[in-house]
Amino acid sequence: MNTKIFALLGILIVISLVPLADAQISIGEKAVQKSVEVMINLDGAVHVKHVVRSSNLPVDLELVYGTVSNISVTNEQGIEKVFSMNADNVLLLQPSDDELIIEYDLDDVLSKINNVWTWDFRYLETTTFLIPQEIDLFFVNERPVYMDDKRGFACHGCQMILEYSINEPKNIEIINWENKEFGIEMRTFAEIENFDFSQSDKEISFKVNDANQFVTTVIPLELLSGPYEVFLNDEKIFFNKHISNGTHNWINMKPDTTGEISIIGTTVISELSYTVEVIECGWWDKFLAWFGIGKC
Numbered sequence: 482m483n484t485k486i487f488a489l490l491g492i493l494i495v496i497s498l499v500p501l502a503d504a505q506i507s508i509g510e511k512a513v514q515k516s517v518e519v520m521i522n523l524d525g526a527v528h529v530k531h532v533v534r535s536s537n538l539p540v541d542l543e544l545v546y547g548t549v550s551n552i553s554v555t556n557e558q559g560i561e562k563v564f565s566m567n568a569d570n571v572l573l574l575q576p577s578d579d580e581l582i583i584e585y586d587l588d589d590v591l592s593k594i595n596n597v598w599t600w601d602f603r604y605l606e607t608t609t610f611l612i613p614q615e616i617d618l619f620f621v622n623e624r625p626v627y628m629d630d631k632r633g634f635a636c637h638g639c640q641m642i643l644e645y646s647i648n649e650p651k652n653i654e655i656i657n658w659e660n661k662e663f664g665i666e667m668r669t670f671a672e673i674e675n676f677d678f679s680q681s682d683k684e685i686s687f688k689v690n691d692a693n694q695f696v697t698t699v700i701p702l703e704l705l706s707g708p709y710e711v712f713l714n715d716e717k718i719f720f721n722k723h724i725s726n727g728t729h730n731w732i733n734m735k736p737d738t739t740g741e742i743s744i745i746g747t748t749v750i751s752e753l754s755y756t757v758e759v760i761e762c763g764w765w766d767k768f769l770a771w772f773g774i775g776k777c
Contacts (some may be wrong), residue, residue, distance in 0.1 A: 619645035
């Protein structure tokens with residue numbers, strides 16, 4: 482009888498231990514991070530760098546989601562430190578008097594769809610993204626961000642759809658008015674045709690022959706200023722006016738079907754141009770003008 486009881490107890494103990502074998506056990510506190518950097522290169526490769534503050538206790542560091550490779554953990558002097566990692570991409574870091582630097586490559590996170598690199602990113606720490614200088618325009622949740630001469634941006638408590646293109650075609654459409662030339666820049670992988678500007682209708686129009694492609698129109702304010710309305714096949718659609726640098730407005734959209742686009746502004750270049758010469762006249766000038774001398 483005793484043998485059967487001990488056998489039954491043994492089976493129960495084994496059963497109770499099975500879930501623990503599969504569980505991810507953490508014994509460290511959450512790591513305090515000084516910085517997180519995500520570096521993206523032109524071919525879509527991603528490198529991540531965390532700097533973790535010193536701690537007298539073991540700490541857990543959650544890595545950015547993805548397939549991790551070439552991981553290293555060092556202190557500020559470049560000396561390698563012991564660590565362990567579970568199946569959920571959580572590192573257990575040992576106590577350290579120095580800040581720890583964790584670096585790794587991240588695979589299978591960027592995908593290229595319709596000439597657009599896309600990343601469904603989520604990491605609830607302030608993260609700095611460093612991108613190639615060839616990329617001056619990217620999109621966060623379909624909202625455009627123009628980089629100009631900057632090479633990075635920060636995302637706080639970051640959850641976003643990041644999108645960008647490499648070598649996006651840029652075409653300049655020339656508008657001539659009153660012997661003055663205006664250039665409207667079109668940035669898109671979509672095929673654009675039938676471009677037109679109507680001064681009387683305050684309208685820029687063109688045909689888009691490819692759906693679900695970003696289309697950015699850079700409009701000189703002197704030619705056509707906002708507020709704007711954008712129509713696709715005579716139906717109003719959502720768009721972003723994301724830059725106004727004092728001379729140009731950037732209008733961005735992503736039509737979900739092909740068709741005719743109309744961008745309608747509220748202020749258009751004047752139909753007539755006047756040159757007015759202003760002359761300041763004193764009493765002597767007015768006296769001479771009485772005799773037909775001078776301009777006053």
